Amino acid sequence: MKIATFNINGINGRLPVLLKWLKEAKPDIVCLQELKAPEDRFPAAAIKKAGYNSIWHGQKAWNGVAILSKDEIKEVRRGIPGDSEDVQSRYIEAITFQKVIGCIYLPNGNPYPGPKFEYKRKWFKRLAAHAKKLMAMELPVMLVGDYNVMPTELDVYKPEKYLDNALFRKEIRTAYKNLLKQGWTDALRTLYPDEPIYTFWDYLRNAYGRDAGLRLDHFLLSPLIAETLKKGGVDKHVRGWEKASDHAPAWIEIK
DNA sequence: ATGGCCATGACACATGGA
Numbered sequence: 675m676k677i678a679t680f681n682i683n684g685i686n687g688r689l690p691v692l693l694k695w696l697k698e699a700k701p702d703i704v705c706l707q708e709l710k711a712p713e714d715r716f717p718a719a720a721i722k723k724a725g726y727n728s729i730w731h732g733q734k735a736w737n738g739v740a741i742l743s744k745d746e747i748k749e750v751r752r753g754i755p756g757d758s759e760d761v762q763s764r765y766i767e768a769i770t771f772q773k774v775i776g777c778i779y780l781p782n783g784n785p786y787p788g789p790k791f792e793y794k795r796k797w798f799k800r801l802a803a804h805a806k807k808l809m810a811m812e813l814p815v816m817l818v819g820d821y822n823v824m825p826t827e828l829d830v831y832k833p834e835k836y837l838d839n840a841l842f843r844k845e846i847r848t849a850y851k852n853l854l855k856q857g858w859t860d861a862l863r864t865l866y867p868d869e870p871i872y873t874f875w876d877y878l879r880n881a882y883g884r885d886a887g888l889r890l891d892h893f894l895l896s897p898l899i900a901e902t903l904k905k906g907g908v909d910k911h912v913r914g915w916e917k918a919s920d921h922a923p924a925w926i927e928i929k
Numbered sequence: 930a931t932g933g934c935c936a937t938g939a940c941a942c943a944t945g946g947a
Contacts, residue, residue: 684936735937782947877934
């Protein structure tokens, strides 16, 4: 089966792109981020017509996450525990195809330093605590989405430019590395240990044309899923479509 | 050092993105 993640950057403005890609790629499960739509403006009917059940956590103007599935889908949580003040829609968790799927939209954190960066650090800390609990349950779990982290230099077209960027700051890379140490497998990097893989190209400066990309979207697999990993990739061509998101969809296949 | 691009909100530009 195929699982994908796609930072859609506006679910309504980009619905034609999403539907075209769903038809072409035929994923079984999809995690979406940056819906940029309030709860009541999620296009559930059009997505249902395309063959997917969905759950979502919307928010006016910003953020927003959703999970689509060809199977029944049961929401088990929205939001990462540990901060009752946090109102941003950045996490939704479900059970579908007898697996636990966490859909993640980690804060951007720029500019560094500052309150947004501190929010990112704290959010990451809460995610790690939640991930640890999931890991301890020894279930098939995937934590999938836009982590807003380039984990290594291989994941940035020009690393030296990004040293003080919140997406590449050493604190954040360390947080990612420590998360993996809980036992999670970074699926795409495991499949392609030595080559650059990008999932994002900025709208500015013809970044896509120059292949000035970043790898920001990740699949973290618990051991029970990691041992079934077959292949994966990025649908890079989708970034070249009319009205494209600045992210391309990424996907994996498991047994 | 700056600005280039894009979506949203409720209409003109401010804000966030990465």
